[in-house]
Amino acid sequence: MRPSVSYVDDNFLLYYLLLFTILMLTISPSHRRGCMRAHTATHILHSLLASIFPMTKQAGSYVGPDELRFDFYADRLLTNDELIMINNTMASIIA
Numbered sequence: 001m002r003p004s005v006s007y008v009d010d011n012f013l014l015y016y017l018l019l020f021t022i023l024m025l026t027i028s029p030s031h032r033r034g035c036m037r038a039h040t041a042t043h044i045l046h047s048l049l050a051s052i053f054p055m056t057k058q059a060g061s062y063v064g065p066d067e068l069r070f071d072f073y074a075d076r077l078l079t080n081d082e083l084i085m086i087n088n089t090m091a092s093i094i095a
């Protein structure tokens with residue numbers, strides 16, 4: 001005889017993910033705001049890097065509540081002047 005009770009229905013994963021998303025948005029608004037800031041900064045950084053390396057492509061990124069990382073392809077290192085320009089421009093946009 002087959003068991004007639006199933007503890008995991010077809011939509012269990014969907015319900016779990018929905019609950020997790022609601023909890024993340026509800027319980028941790030500061031985490032969410034931090035990720036939003038880093039996400040916006042990533043787009044600004046990408047734009048500035050594209051002005052220096054027109055043919056560059058994003059190779060990956062990490063966006064977290066306190067930091068971001070942006071990976072990209074380039075045929076050379078950034079110069080000190082370019083790093084200063086990126087830093088100053090980002091600071092002026094964000095401020």
Ligand SMILES: [Zn+2]
Binds near residue numbers: 039043
């Ligand atoms: Zn985006």
